[in-house]
Amino acid sequence: MSGGAEGRGAPRDRYDVAVLGAGCAGLSLLSRLGDRVSAVAFEPRTSFARDRTWCFFQTRPSGFDSAVSHSWPAWKVRLGGRELVRTARGVKYVHIASDDFYAEALRRIAREPAIELRLGCAATRVERDGSGFVVHAAGGSARASQVFDARPPVMTGPVPPGETRLLQHFKGLHVRADRDAFDPGVATLMDFDVSQRDGTAFVYALPFSSREALVEATWFSPSTLQDARYDEVLASWLRDRAGLSTWEVLHSERGVLPMTTESLGSDAIGGAVAIGLRGDCAKPSTGYAFLAIQRRSESIAAAVRAGRSPAPPLPRPARTRAVDRVFLNWLARNPSRGAELLFNLFEKVSPASLVRFLSDEGSPADDFAVMRCVPVAEFGLESARTLPRLLRGF
Numbered sequence: 001m002s003g004g005a006e007g008r009g010a011p012r013d014r015y016d017v018a019v020l021g022a023g024c025a026g027l028s029l030l031s032r033l034g035d036r037v038s039a040v041a042f043e044p045r046t047s048f049a050r051d052r053t054w055c056f057f058q059t060r061p062s063g064f065d066s067a068v069s070h071s072w073p074a075w076k077v078r079l080g081g082r083e084l085v086r087t088a089r090g091v092k093y094v095h096i097a098s099d100d101f102y103a104e105a106l107r108r109i110a111r112e113p114a115i116e117l118r119l120g121c122a123a124t125r126v127e128r129d130g131s132g133f134v135v136h137a138a139g140g141s142a143r144a145s146q147v148f149d150a151r152p153p154v155m156t157g158p159v160p161p162g163e164t165r166l167l168q169h170f171k172g173l174h175v176r177a178d179r180d181a182f183d184p185g186v187a188t189l190m191d192f193d194v195s196q197r198d199g200t201a202f203v204y205a206l207p208f209s210s211r212e213a214l215v216e217a218t219w220f221s222p223s224t225l226q227d228a229r230y231d232e233v234l235a236s237w238l239r240d241r242a243g244l245s246t247w248e249v250l251h252s253e254r255g256v257l258p259m260t261t262e263s264l265g266s267d268a269i270g271g272a273v274a275i276g277l278r279g280d281c282a283k284p285s286t287g288y289a290f291l292a293i294q295r296r297s298e299s300i301a302a303a304v305r306a307g308r309s310p311a312p313p314l315p316r317p318a319r320t321r322a323v324d325r326v327f328l329n330w331l332a333r334n335p336s337r338g339a340e341l342l343f344n345l346f347e348k349v350s351p352a353s354l355v356r357f358l359s360d361e362g363s364p365a366d367d368f369a370v371m372r373c374v375p376v377a378e379f380g381l382e383s384a385r386t387l388p389r390l391l392r393g394f
């Protein structure tokens, strides 16, 4: 899909808003700005192909529900041969293929003549200009009153003292089998019955039909692995769990997501407001970001439409961030026991509470239920380490 045709806004002397990066966060924001706000977006890619899939527990409208292509009323986790199948009233686990999301966002943006998408243009520098900014990019510059930086965050520097950083890294294959092999009614969120030697590891499997599924080999660990390792785990899962000897690969995707207590937005360029992963939208304990990006886009767009500066980013409550910190610290210190901890969460916390926690909508009782699953002795130690932040959070 080419985005060139969609970027119809004409160049102006000055824009209300400039956006660096037209990925999930950039497009989510641009598509909500409406017809009274002028905007320009800089994006190095020249077309929008399928490069990822987004899933989340649907607890309320996301703003992009028309792009949902699959949903599952039940989900399961597996450890040591034990499987827990879970449901929660009124909740589905839903899937959006990125090409459907991009198409929908680009359609909405194309309806707004004051929004200009500059594809093939990487932003290089942002400078202050009196009351606003100048964005410099390959192929030209633009002046804007507000700048939002959605470029991917940099996660390669040293971890600041007192912070924890894991990566969620994965490779996924959308496969087609020549016979029935999957249960399309249940999404496998985490199958921990794979080797845990390189960190907390699991296979994630989204069955689209009895013969098609997206299967991802995933690790929570400090660094990524050789490509062959992801392929090895995927092949043995498809052989041993799905019972297949051959399969056709329709599509593949890779991801490296931050699971960190650090703030990733501090290096947004030239005083721009960081959004998306750079704006700390990824939940530290899961790496999931789609819903937080939608919520943040909605609140920024509402402020911009009302002629206000957006409030500083606070995508999730301080209490939840404190729980994420305890959880992530424990996971980083106990990689070989991560599977046990995560399985316990699904076993001991009610599905409705866990879904709310995972979706950043947890009440104090939900967050407490999650905290209780961190093994008691170490929980005390982790809490002591995190106590000051925790107290601020509650």
Ligand SMILES: Cc1cc2nc3c(=O)[nH]c(=O)nc-3n(C[C@H](O)[C@H](O)[C@H](O)COP(=O)(O)OP(=O)(O)OC[C@H]3O[C@@H](n4cnc5c(N)ncnc54)[C@H](O)[C@@H]3O)c2cc1C
Pocket (backbone or CB within 6 Å): 020, 021, 022, 023, 024, 025, 026, 042, 043, 044, 045, 051, 052, 053, 054, 055, 056, 121, 122, 123, 124, 150, 151, 152, 253, 254, 255, 256, 257, 275, 276, 277, 278, 287, 288, 289, 290, 291, 293
């Ligand atoms: C394969 C994959 C699967 C995922 N699955 C899920 C999921 O199931 N659920 C969930 O909640 N989250 C998921 N995520 C996490 C998260 O939702 C996505 O990473 C999401 O795309 C983040 O949005 P973003 O706008 O911050 O970054 P992106 O969508 O990556 O957008 C960043 C944009 O910045 C552009 N850019 C780069 N350099 C420049 C520059 N110099 N100037 C201007 N633009 C630049 C890039 O080309 C890109 O378009 C997944 C991520 C990946 C990679």
